[in-house]
Amino acid sequence: MTTIPSRIPSRRPAPVDLLVHGGDVLTVDEAGTVVPDGAVAVRDGEIVEVGPAEELRARYAAADTLDATGCLVLPGxxxxxxxxxxxxxxxxxxxxxxxxxxxxxxxxxxxxxxxxxxxxxxxxxxxxxxxxxxxxxxxxxxxxxxxxxxxxxxxxxxxxxxxxxxxxxxxxxxxxxxxxxxxxxxxxxxxxxxxxxxxxxxxxxxxxxxxxxxxxxxxxxxxxxxxxxxxxxxxxxxxxxxxxxxxxxxxxxxxxxxxxxxxxxxxxxxxxxxxxxxxxxxxxxxxxxxxxxxxxxxxxxxxxxxxxxxxxxxxxxxxxxxxxxxxxxxxxxxxxxxxxxxxxxxxxxxxxxxxxxxxxxxxxLGLGAELGSLEAGKRADLIVLDLSGPHLAPRHDLWSTLAYAARADDVRDTLVDGRVLMRDRTLTTLDEGAALGDLAALVSRSGLV
Ligand SMILES: [Zn+2]
Structure with missing residues (x-):
């Protein structure tokens, strides 16, 4: 007995290190593309693909994920x-x-x-x-x-x-x-x-x-x-x-x-x-x-x-x-x-x-081919901005939201080279308390206060 091969070969999801999914992705590419309910797949610090979340979830098996539902994902x-x-x-x-x-x-x-x-x-x-x-x-x-x-x-x-x-x-x-x-x-x-x-x-x-x-x-x-x-x-x-x-x-x-x-x-x-x-x-x-x-x-x-x-x-x-x-x-x-x-x-x-x-x-900086927008082949330097604050509602235009209404403390997650340096407003690679304590000690030692 022979089996009839499916017309659509089932593809195994490709492994990636991270999938940032959900939320609107403001790519800042030449065309100003926004992907509603989008996703960014990252491997080895590089953006592999940007597209609709549903498609990327099916296409990639991610070692780590970041749910950006209700947020705005944009270049760092x-x-x-x-x-x-x-x-x-x-x-x-x-x-x-x-x-x-x-x-x-x-x-x-x-x-x-x-x-x-x-x-x-x-x-x-x-x-x-x-x-x-x-x-x-x-x-x-x-x-x-x-x-x-x-x-x-x-x-x-x-x-x-x-x-x-x-x-x-x-x-x-x-x-x-x-x-x-x-x-x-x-x-x-x-x-x-x-x-x-x-x-x-x-x-x-x-x-x-x-x-x-x-x-x-x-x-x-x-x-x-x-x-x-x-x-x-x-x-x-x-x-x-x-x-x-x-x-x-x-x-x-x-x-x-x-x-x-x-x-x-x-x-x-x-x-x-x-x-x-x-x-x-x-x-x-x-x-x-x-x-x-x-x-x-x-x-x-x-x-x-x-x-x-x-x-x-x-x-x-x-x-x-x-x-x-x-x-x-x-x-x-x-x-x-x-x-x-x-x-x-x-x-x-x-x-x-x-x-x-x-x-x-x-x-x-002469690094426009590697940084500054969310496009395949670029470094995965990106941020997730929490859009839930009343000062950001409603959102008629995401450029306007960013330029005229958003604040630094709306930033929820920060990634450099695909590595999460801040997750849910907690710094993951820096001991912030120790850093602030060291600075205070230095200022008091130096006689500046
Ligand atoms: Zn200067």
Missing amino acids: LVNAHTHLAMTLLRGRADDVTLQGFLERVLRWESELLSADNVATAIRVAIAESVRAGVTSALDMYWFHEAAERVAREAGWRLHTGPTFMDVPDAADGIAYEDRLEWARRDLAGRTRRPGTRPVLFAHSAYTLSPEQLTGIGALAREFGALLHIHAAENATEVATVEVRHGKRPVELLDSLGLLGPDLLLAHAVDLTGAEIAALARTGTSVAHCPVSNLKLGCGIAPVPRMLSAGVTVGLGTDGAVSANTLDVLRALGLAALVHKADGDPTAVGAEQAVRMATIEGARA
Whole structure:
């Protein structure tokens, strides 16, 4: 007797590590696809498939599951400019100008900083970020090796590397003339992991000479590294650079041949039309930091003009001394509001602001192919937002919900590389109580209180 084979071969479910299922999946792909009652299948830290929950439940056998029913699943937020360890000084330099702020902070840093103290502060900063749904950050600071160690232990994605700032008494004790070699050794020793790239930080055109900037740029190019720099943060900075070098910061960077797709500017508040055109022409990206810019009275970056010129704009919080928060959702909300102040309510719409906090931030870092949206082949950096709060009801438009109504404490689960770092609002890889205790002890030891 022969059996007649079924016309539809029964396929055994494919094994995956995790299935996040139920809830609406806001993919933030090019088309802005939303999958109602959707699912995301994850294997080896990578998204295998995004689709209707019913189909993915049948197609995959998951070792672990996360029920997102009644929630919104979206890409993890990307903090495109911060100084995480400055959490140590949160609330210590408020209501001052940028220049007054820098004066105070630089003095404290040279007295306070050590690898251990940076590690203590970073632990709290990562806890705050994970709670706020931030899955990666571009972090410019001293003692980046200590920061990387803590981030690795927590399973969190930190984009960092050597920083250049020619100031007396560098906080890490490395003399300026030794820094290029130190940075070269750092870059040479790195292995490329998915969702990361080498990074170099040049603090600014007012703490580095044109020759120093050129040398740092050459080193970045040699290793295919992203170069990140503060530029045109306020009018005083622009005037300082102009008096010293006869050119505004962006003009100076352009004349040195440093603009390009591997350069990311932080702030870019004080720009001329010609400078915006130069950023667009060269593919230079910008990290917009509205909270910090407003608090330091720096002004409002010309984001609508940059966007219409085609400049890639991500969102940053800046450090917790200048912005007092690492909450990217807050920056997102402000980015969607502050540009309307000139009288145009269409400036930076809700969807545009959400994209800036996700895929555009990833693109600004040169990692748009690996991060920033929920698509097969990308890293599984995603968050689950609890939509049950009254402040989120009803939901006519998910972009609007995120930009104008959602809060950091609505984030329920945070995943990086498919690993759950926060499950049901409990951190799974960081001892938050111990981290806060260590920070409090450090602050009281340091004489800051
Ligand atoms: Zn900054």
